[in-house]
Amino acid sequence: MELYFELKTLQLKETFSIAYGNYNRREALLVELSYLNYKGYGECVAIDYYKINLKDFVIRLKEIQELVEKNTIIHPTEFFLFLSALNLHPFLKSALDCAYWDLFGKLENKSFIELNHIPSGSLVESSITISIADIEEQITKIENSSWNKLKVKCKGLNKNNIEKLLRLNRNIALDSNASFTDQDCLWLQESEMITQFSYIEQPRPVGNYKILDKESSANWMADEDCQNLSSLAELLPYYKSVNIKLTKCGGLTPALEMIRKAKDLGYKIMIGCMTESTVGISAGCVLAGLVDFADLDGANLISNDPALGNYVENGKIIQSGNPGLGIILK
Template structure:
């Protein structure tokens, strides 16, 4: 199979601030594989977690290096391709893009959407949360109003872990809740709390009807999760602490759920493994995203019927998304009936 790479930049309608910083623009990579006149698409998005960083440049270089490695393979050979890319230590975002593209190629070959190839039921897809980043209480309320006017919102994910401390977190959260008192809320601290602050905040948030708290402690401080779980009245999910299925066994006793992202996991194949591993340990699962376009989020939506929670909203905050794919209906990100991933380039979409 032949590999092609194109770079594209997407701009956020509203910049997003989390505990680690602010982003308003990202440069992602569009990957296509072709064989027998069929082209499959995937996306690689840059991300960073602690000392782990996959930049656009690193992704692009890795894709150029693996192009000759992929040439002898067919898109049917996903297992062999995955092992070949792991052997050369290809970044997980690169593996994700290639894996997406191979699934897309297969669906297009047999003229079926990927979710249907897996026998999944779109009626089981839950509403996605949409994200409100760290900001002043007034700005956070304004952002909530923007979301409510822009799309059919059912769930807000509120980013906490403010560098100004948990008092600032409390004020901002109450402001958002005041703006949308009837919605469901999730909270994501992105590792921005210390253990004492996490204990205090989970107790405080529990009285406000929060569903769960995501990544309360920084990656690398997982030893504190046991005490936090014992004292938290809310379920604890991890994101930055869990990349692949091999991370789940050592976390399972200390958390209630995991956030699966295609860029971390290395693609749909590993994401499916993570779902099954998590469920075997009695954990809940959610699917999340980085600054992904409709291409990657539509790929993740193929697995959405298996998720307890969804946070696939990054494409909704883009002003120049080059792709169209999954539909938004009643707050849910629904994969369509087109073959493969069901993604089209915006310029040619109908």
């Protein structure tokens, strides 16, 4: 097996504004694993609020390259055990795990969905992100959107804006990216009208969730608070829903385990993404048959997508059914 990797810059179609900052591009690390002329792809992106430095990842890949390339073709769950012994950052582990699933499926001539017996008939729709902006600008974007589900970014809580959004009678979720106060959360979860929002994501900074009550009107959804399998039991009294992202938990292999555990605990589950190319989005799309919500619009936000594969069109998740994750570089 051979390992190849390169850094790429993903240009955004427009400025992406969230509570953590404004972004016009994302730096990405593309990972390729190949064997017998078959190639599998994975990706991770530099997210400043996760303190991701892709140059450090490149150094680490060079350190482990020989070990990776010595591997014969084994089942992806065995390959993940190998990766887990290398003490890798979850973002980097995710890129390698996804690349291996893509390669393995191509070698077996079976899709990830076939290999894991995942339903693919009736899939949830993905939301599209509405960046932070003046509320009238956000409303104009919502009214002009052909997507059925929308996720509106907030920086702090404005009660008048909440009422304006609810009057639109659209399928809207809120994402504060940890910018709400305890008082904001108390007001939200005591208000019956909040049930009209499909979910409210990561209201408080990481670890400050004990003000939340899962039995309230609000469908609180954990994002940054929910990093891996061990988070699920601790968050149970506070959150109704969790956002599982491949990069956070370390790839498709642990995501499958997290989904099973989250279902057992009674959570509603979202498969989410970062601002990624089709390489990353293709991996998220294969899990759509297992979840209640999807937020897989990352590739729709960039202008120089380097790949083809599974994709989202006006919210509809299109699974190619091709071997592996179905990823092809342009």
